[in-house]
Amino acid sequence: MSQETSSILKNTPLTDIHKELGGKLVPFAGWRMPIQFQGVIQEHQCVRDGVGIFDVSHMGEIEIRGPSAKSLIQKLMTNDIDSMQDNQALYTLMCLEHGGVVDDLLVHRFSEDHYFLCVNASNTEKDFQWILKNAGSCPATIRNTSHETAQLAIQGKHSEALLQKLCDAPLSEIRYYHFKKEKIHNFESIIARTGYTGEDGFEVYVNAHHAETVFRALLEAGKEFNLQPIGLGARDTLRMEMGYALYGNEINEQSRPLEAGLGWVIKLGKQEFIGQAELKKQKDAGNKRKLVGVRLLDRGVPRSHYRVLNNGVPVGELTSGTFSPSLNTGIGLCYVSPEYAEPGTKLEVEIRKLSVPAEVVKPPFLPTRVKKD
Amino acid sequence: MEVPKELLYTQEHEWIRIDGKKAVIGITQFAQEQLGDIVFVELPEVGSEIEQSSPFGVVESVKTVSDLYAPASGKVTAVNKDLESNPEKVNSEPYGGGWIVEIELSNEKDLESLLNPTAYTEQCQKETE
Numbered sequence: 001m002s003q004e005t006s007s008i009l010k011n012t013p014l015t016d017i018h019k020e021l022g023g024k025l026v027p028f029a030g031w032r033m034p035i036q037f038q039g040v041i042q043e044h045q046c047v048r049d050g051v052g053i054f055d056v057s058h059m060g061e062i063e064i065r066g067p068s069a070k071s072l073i074q075k076l077m078t079n080d081i082d083s084m085q086d087n088q089a090l091y092t093l094m095c096l097e098h099g100g101v102v103d104d105l106l107v108h109r110f111s112e113d114h115y116f117l118c119v120n121a122s123n124t125e126k127d128f129q130w131i132l133k134n135a136g137s138c139p140a141t142i143r144n145t146s147h148e149t150a151q152l153a154i155q156g157k158h159s160e161a162l163l164q165k166l167c168d169a170p171l172s173e174i175r176y177y178h179f180k181k182e183k184i185h186n187f188e189s190i191i192a193r194t195g196y197t198g199e200d201g202f203e204v205y206v207n208a209h210h211a212e213t214v215f216r217a218l219l220e221a222g223k224e225f226n227l228q229p230i231g232l233g234a235r236d237t238l239r240m241e242m243g244y245a246l247y248g249n250e251i252n253e254q255s256r257p258l259e260a261g262l263g264w265v266i267k268l269g270k271q272e273f274i275g276q277a278e279l280k281k282q283k284d285a286g287n288k289r290k291l292v293g294v295r296l297l298d299r300g301v302p303r304s305h306y307r308v309l310n311n312g313v314p315v316g317e318l319t320s321g322t323f324s325p326s327l328n329t330g331i332g333l334c335y336v337s338p339e340y341a342e343p344g345t346k347l348e349v350e351i352r353k354l355s356v357p358a359e360v361v362k363p364p365f366l367p368t369r370v371k372k373d
Numbered sequence: 374m375e376v377p378k379e380l381l382y383t384q385e386h387e388w389i390r391i392d393g394k395k396a397v398i399g400i401t402q403f404a405q406e407q408l409g410d411i412v413f414v415e416l417p418e419v420g421s422e423i424e425q426s427s428p429f430g431v432v433e434s435v436k437t438v439s440d441l442y443a444p445a446s447g448k449v450t451a452v453n454k455d456l457e458s459n460p461e462k463v464n465s466e467p468y469g470g471g472w473i474v475e476i477e478l479s480n481e482k483d484l485e486s487l488l489n490p491t492a493y494t495e496q497c498q499k500e501t502e
Binding site: 024035036039040041042233237299300301303322323325352 | 409410412413415431433434435436438457
């Protein structure tokens, strides 16, 4: 990290606490973020076995309100906004006319005319401009509230018990992909039962000014659960074990989301939305490639862009790859043609000069433990 | 930071322990801390020749891939096979059970260009400033 680039990096409201807690700070999507505290593997296990807390304040928040809010969001998103209830969250894509992905995000509905989106850090400004452009003159107020919002993720099986210590409202009533506006440690928060780890857990949005107080209160309350701060390193290994797509790796403006296995959030039968015609065409034509999981059968760490072979013949390249702490082996994601997409298909990952044997796996690599109804 | 007095060091954070014509090589406490959890070590073949300042293997942590640079030239006489199943020993015992290779030195003059513990400590301090 050079001095020049570090000087323009943004700090979250919690950067000083991260330093205090021994976090190793690195540049990420324009932000100075903790990549690790105690160590990626230990932090990973802490979330899988108990509970961990992440500062994900780099994520962007965009608020949309007004009588046209719903129709605007319905036009922008591939998933069906019409079916949403108040206090529900929905995972969706926002696509270009040609079907490429502007971003993948969560829509939260307060009411029919009031929503907020949680978007990827690196796309916040792009998304905001895209929404403004497509809103045109329709009566909706669109605000980028990222700078005034901190986001904490509390993930792991003890997350509800921990958060409940600081919140009067019964959190067991918040179902998966639902949220409530409640106080945590006396500060107004949005508490959503969502996450990016595959564990039960919450994503909490709180005013940036209160973030430090709330974070410290959670650290204190979490002592009995051996709560630890978790860096972006473990956030990535946790999401990789679930096979969750990461914008910029698995999906981008050039990718075809149906090939990424995201057809479940593309509701072609809903009202008109941007990208609908092209995505329908792609669906009718059938997928030429499919995103699959790849698990190494021998030692080695697969990384993004490593080539994937079948009997020595290149068949694709990894979009993401890492060491899986839970499986103690290398795992990756890769687009391959359908003939190589069957689980159990033997492939090889080229690591430097070696071809390491691997096999196709249908993600997730581990069973998810989110709290489904 | 632990920098044993009896070892010599490279600028790339390898250490070498000389014992007559033989020498054992590993990476330093500073290096393993910077890398984080080590999950894979690629070792050279026993009997192969390694060359001073050239890569002879690779260590990988969860997030990064780093080449290992030879502090001195020589023939590999042993590799630490234990690291194949327990790569984390490079983190926990960088100067002991986490050793990487043993070589037979081909040119003792190679040692003259290495850093002594004081010079290496200074270099690490500069890197963390």
